Amino acid sequence: MRARASAAPEDAALSPGGSDAALDPLDDLLEQLAEFEFDPAGFVRWAFPWGAAGTMLANEPGPEKWQLAQLERIGERLRAGEDFAAVVREAISAGHGVGKSAEVSWLILWAISTHEDTRGVVTANTETQLRTKTWAELAKWHQVFIAKELFVLTATALYSADAKHARTWRIDQIPWSASNAEAFAGLHNKGKRILVVFDEASAIDDIIWETTEGALTDTGTQIIWAAFGNPTRTTGRFHKVCRRTGAWHYDRVDAREVRFTNKGQIQEWIDEYGEDSDFVRVRVRGLFPRAGFANFIGPELVEGARRRTVPMLAWRSHQLILSVDPARFGDDWSVITLRQGLKAHWQQALSGFDGPELCGRIVELVRQYPETSCIVYDANGNGADLDSALRRAPGLPTLIPVMWGVPAKDDKHYFNQRSEAWGKMKDWLAHGEIPDDDILADELSSLDYGYDGLFRIQLQSKKDAKKNGGKSPDRADSLALSFIPELIDRKVVSARVRPQQPRKVIWSHGRQ
């Protein structure tokens, strides 16, 4: 390891009168740093006190293999690009805790300290990630950085301590939002160096990628654009660049191959979920969820359920569930589903019904199907009208109002109750029977999904589905309502219905 440059005051006193700039220890340091202009790997080995007693790196040997490999690649690309015509693009998909944000921090410190007037921007999936993870990691490395006096670190920026350069020599943190894409349009620094970093890049909107792409046009400039992320989504630009489209170099990092990851925890996940589960693929192996699973439910699964005729045994002795997704807006439909065991008997889509009218329709249906054990319905938003009408209607079976947004019962695997019900519905589709309906089939297989910060399945919300040009999945949601855990756990249904003698009840009420 190379010795740290000394910035001791005795050295400074050696320069006659202290006015000779060339002998200023800080200038000396800058000169040493500049030697690493094309060598980020060498920089990282030199600039931090690896193995030095009394520092946070006392027991740390140095960068991990993947970290070093990437730094070396970047150095090579820069050395090769004599006229710097091309942007150095680097993408890494990785499991959790492999040192992505540390690598980001090193790149930032290298970029800013080895080239005068470097400019850069750093963003991440969320503002919280950016502030509390990415930037916190940068603060950690800045603290032990050999040239930390040369660069001021604030809550949102890192810039030259030389006041003359503070505006032109800096790297800023920019939380993105689809509406502030312009912030990424001004990435120019002709003839110098630009660094762009996307941390946890999977959830960064395409518009930000596109704006950045369009902005990085300066010729004769060193431009480095690096994206890191857990591969949580099979849609969007990060997924694309990780398939080596365009000029991106892509690498994947498996958390099992990194020295400091928690191996016990990883093994627990593998035991619990399976090595090829989406959970382990994303969180440990740095792999995207299984191919073809861009949508939560694949079309084959839906086709199977659509073609299947389940034997009577698979439904007759089961409770009859009426599940209702009331319309939210004028262009949505209210949809009522009747499901019994493995068979979804039918769906009715109604338009132009307000809460009380929809309630009237349900009362009619219950008369028609007196074995109905319960009515489960989305009680949120417009559902509130339906809810109050149903509560006043006499002679109805058990009412189960549902709030989709509440935490899942199985909150280890699912983000909220809706994601959980869709998960159960997905399992059911492998064996169940659904009406032969194009719209339902389409809705079932059109919903996108991802993982939340705790790596629980998070289904795309109705609002998002609509925003992305899709339709509100009213029919699919109506069916999904019959899978809320409360219902699945209920062995015996409402006291009003006697499952032991269902037919008696059918006929006495059915012919009224």
Ligand SMILES: Nc1ncnc2c1ncn2[C@@H]1O[C@H](COP(=O)(O)OP(=O)(O)O)[C@@H](O)[C@H]1O
């Ligand atoms: N090469 C390394 N040597 C020592 N510690 C490291 C190294 N790389 C990362 N770390 C530390 O390991 C932890 C996890 O790294 P981090 O960058 O947060 O991972 P990720 O962003 O991939 O989840 C952090 O505390 C980080 O400082």
Ligand SMILES: [Mg+2]
């Ligand atoms: Mg990180």
